[in-house]
Every structure is written in C-alpha cells, then in structure tokens.
Amino acid sequence: MTGFVTPRPEPGLSAEALALREVHRAIAELRRGGPVLVEGEGQPLAVAAAETVGAAGLAQLREVGTQPPLLLLAPVRAAAVLSRPVPLSAPEQGVAALRLPPSLMDPQRLAAFADPTAEMLMPAGTERAPVPALAGVALTLAKLGRLLPALVAVPAAGADAGWQRVPADSVLAYPDTAATTLRRVAEARVPLEEAPDTRIVAFRAADGGIEHLAMLVGDPEGRLASGGAPLARLHSECFTGDLLGSLRCDCGPQLRGALRRMAEDGAGVLLYLAQEGRGIGLVNKLRAYALQDGGLDTLDANRALGYGADERNFLLAGTMLRALRIPRVRLLTNNPDKLAGLAACGIEVASREAHSFGGNGVNDAYLATKARRFGHML
Ligand SMILES: Nc1nc2c(ncn2[C@@H]2O[C@H](COP(=O)(O)OP(=O)(O)OP(=O)(O)O)[C@@H](O)[C@H]2O)c(=O)[nH]1
Numbered sequence: 001m002t003g004f005v006t007p008r009p010e011p012g013l014s015a016e017a018l019a020l021r022e023v024h025r026a027i028a029e030l031r032r033g034g035p036v037l038v039e040g041e042g043q044p045l046a047v048a049a050a051e052t053v054g055a056a057g058l059a060q061l062r063e064v065g066t067q068p069p070l071l072l073l074a075p076v077r078a079a080a081v082l083s084r085p086v087p088l089s090a091p092e093q094g095v096a097a098l099r100l101p102p103s104l105m106d107p108q109r110l111a112a113f114a115d116p117t118a119e120m121l122m123p124a125g126t127e128r129a130p131v132p133a134l135a136g137v138a139l140t141l142a143k144l145g146r147l148l149p150a151l152v153a154v155p156a157a158g159a160d161a162g163w164q165r166v167p168a169d170s171v172l173a174y175p176d177t178a179a180t181t182l183r184r185v186a187e188a189r190v191p192l193e194e195a196p197d198t199r200i201v202a203f204r205a206a207d208g209g210i211e212h213l214a215m216l217v218g219d220p221e222g223r224l225a226s227g228g229a230p231l232a233r234l235h236s237e238c239f240t241g242d243l244l245g246s247l248r249c250d251c252g253p254q255l256r257g258a259l260r261r262m263a264e265d266g267a268g269v270l271l272y273l274a275q276e277g278r279g280i281g282l283v284n285k286l287r288a289y290a291l292q293d294g295g296l297d298t299l300d301a302n303r304a305l306g307y308g309a310d311e312r313n314f315l316l317a318g319t320m321l322r323a324l325r326i327p328r329v330r331l332l333t334n335n336p337d338k339l340a341g342l343a344a345c346g347i348e349v350a351s352r353e354a355h356s357f358g359g360n361g362v363n364d365a366y367l368a369t370k371a372r373r374f375g376h377m378l
C-alpha cells in the first residue's frame with residue numbers, strides 16, 4: 001500500500017515533545033535494525049544503521065530505493081575502509097558516500113565497515129558517490145542513538161504509511177530540545193558516604209528520554225542567599241570509572257572528591273549528566289578503549305569511530321541549575337569547555353576551582369592527552 005497519512009498530534013502533546021518523540025522512535029527503529037525515512041529539503045532518505053541492520057531491513061531499503069544503495073560514513077572512517085585519503089568538499093556536511101555493490105549488502109560485512117575495531121576493507125575500485133542532501137542529518141540521528149555513524153542509505157520514493165518517519169528539523173533541534181524541556185520529576189534525601197546531607201533531584205525531558213540527576217549537598221540556597229556561590233561540578237557519567245573503579249580515567253576520584261569537598265564546604269551541587277563517554281555512550285567508549293589499546297589517543301579514537309572528540313552538550317547543566325535556582329557557582333573543573341558552556345547559558349561562574357587527582361600509573365597518558373589536546377588546565 002502506498003499513500004500518505006498525516007500524523008495526528010495527540011491532544012496535550014507540545015510541539016517539543018512531539019519532536020523528541022519522533023527522534024526517539026526513529027532511534028529505537030535504527031537500534032533494532034529497522035529502516036527509517038529522514039524527511040526534509042530534497043528527496044527523502046531511507047536509512048538503516050550498518051551496525052544493526054538485518055536482511056529484512058535491507059529488503060525494505062531496496063523496495064523504496066530509487067537508486068543503488070550507498071554506505072554513508074564519516075570521512076575519516078571512509079578513508080580507513082578505502083585505505084586512501086578522502087578529501088572533503090564543503091557542501092558535503094562531513095559525510096562520505098560510497099557505492100555499495102550487491103555483494104556487500106550483507107549484514108555482517110556492513111557491521112564490519114561501520115566498526116574500526118573490525119578492520120574490514122572495501123574492495124579496490126569502490127567508488128565515491130555524490131552525498132545525498134539529508135545524509136548529514138541521518139548520521140547525526142545515528143549518533144544521537146549512540147550507534148556507529150555508518151548508514152546504508154537510499155534516496156526513496158513511495159514509502160508507505162508503515163515507515164518510521166523523522167523530520168530533519170526534529171533531529172537537528174534534538175540536543176537543545178532535550179535540554180530545554182528538562183523538568184524536575186522526583187526528589188529524595190539520600191545520605192552519601194562522602195556527603196551525608198545530600199538530596200537527589202531527578203530531571204526528565206518532555207517525552208521521557210534520558211534522565212539526569214542533581215546531588216544537592218548541604219545548603220546551596222543558603223550560600224546564595226548570603227551572597228556567596230556554592231561549589232558545583234558537572235560530572236559526565238562514567239560507568240567504568242564511577243561504579244567499577246576503572247583505572248583508565250580519573251572519574252571515580254573526581255566524583256567522590258567533589259562530593260567530599262562540597263560536604264566540607266557545607267554546600268554544593270553535583271550534576272550527574274547522562275553523557276557517558278563524552279556523549280558517545282558506553283558501547284562506543286569500550287570500542288574507543290580498544291582503539292586506544294591499538295595506539296590511538298582518546299581524541300583520535302573518538303574520531304576513528306566517526307564521532308567528534310567531545311559530543312557533550314552543557315545546555316543540560318544550565319537548564320538544571322536554573323530549575324534549582326542556582327544562577328551562580330564556583331565550578332570544580334579543569335575543562336575550559338565547561339566554563340564556556342555554562343557562561344553561554346547564562347550561569348555565572350564566580351570562580352574555577354582546580355579538580356585534579358594525579359595519575360595512577362594506568363591513566364597517565366590519558367590525563368596528558370586531556371591537557372595537551374583538550375586544553376585541560378592541570
Ligand atoms: N570517549 C571517551 N570518553 C571517555 C574516555 N575516558 C573517559 N571518558 C568519559 O569522559 C567523561 C569525563 O570527562 P573528562 O574529560 O574526564 O573530564 P571533564 O569532566 O570533561 O573535565 P573536568 O571537569 O576537568 O574533570 C566521562 O563521560 C567518561 O566516561 C575515553 O577514552 N573516551
């Protein structure tokens with residue numbers, strides 16, 4: 001059946017919640033190996049994630065495709081699978097498109113092209129193709145889903161009403177919409193080893209999505225009322241460091257050290273942001289670790305996966321601090337991006353407080369890379 005069904009917005013659902021929902025549903029579809037239709041200016045683009053797509057998803061792509069399928073990759077990843085440099089021209093939005101011969105339309109091979117830890121090469125003679133208009137948006141969608149930014153794509157016609165559709169605008173607005181619609185949803189007193197007088201406040205965006213937490217230690221409101229500024233830390237989730245005590249990073253000592261310092265100071269707010277692996281997700285962070293064991297540093301490993309060096313969005317933190325009525329902070333960080341990020345969303349950073357814990361023998365090169373390549377102030 002072909003045809004077009006106008007989506008009926010549900011009563012009471014805001015435009016922002018609807019936009020988040022479109023993206024969440026598209027991500028869920030990509031993650032389970034299904035195809036989605038990205039709509040915007042130009043011909044709609046049907047895509048599936050190379051990492052997850054199965055035979056059924058590939059068949060659906062073939063059905064709606066008006067041209068042979070393409071593999072969309074970050075240029076650095078395209079250069080790796082082609083074993084030759086891929087020069088970028090400006091209008092191509094940081095995407096390379098490679099023609100996929102029928103013999104390569106195979107789930108296992110596609111997954112290997114997506115993943116630099118699999119070391120799979122495209123056959124000699126593989127050609128680049130013009131990059132479709134919505135290719136950059138589609139790769140952004142894959143990254144929002146914490147999938148490897150590698151997609152099988154076909155410019156599409158005649159997709160029926162059963163297809164999961166997502167407007168390009170909703171994808172592009174997603175990071176800001178997910179941040180600005182955060183609301184407080186739960187709160188409880190949770191005494192912590194390092195900071196016995198702690199309340200945890202949970203935040204959730206419109207249409208569900210990822211939740212973020214604020215740990216309020218002592219009396220930050222009182223500190224502000226007396227004209228001071230409470231200590232604050234933006235802590236990006238690190239399952240391996242925070243929970244397991246991994247020695248590869250410094251997150252565990254930074255987390256507990258920040259809580260301890262806030263308790264000693266009598267006030268503080270620690271935002272625990274669900275931005276695992278600088279925003280690439282735990283699975284991709286593990287892939288990045290594997291690449292680092294092969295010789296790349298933490299920045300180049302992210303890039304080899306097709307991600308940026310740091311995919312975090314600190315607008316989240318601005319929204320949370322405003323909701324908590326904390327407009328002014330003394331920020332525990334060595335990261336200049338956090339200072340700039342908070343300033344950009346109108347939070348006053350009264351001072352920066354150094355927050356370093358020294359190397360442990362395993363993380364020394366990682367800490368040195370943060371100083372040398374990310375500009376961390378150590
Ligand atoms: N992608 C990636 N993420 C990592 C790696 N090591 C740690 N992380 C993540 O990095 C985040 C912590 O960021 P850091 O750069 O260590 O420190 P920061 O929080 O930006 O800066 P500070 O405020 O100075 O501590 C957490 O989300 C970790 O999961 C890595 O090798 N690769």
Ligand SMILES: [Zn+2]
Pocket residue numbers: 238240241242249250251252
């Ligand atoms: Zn860590």
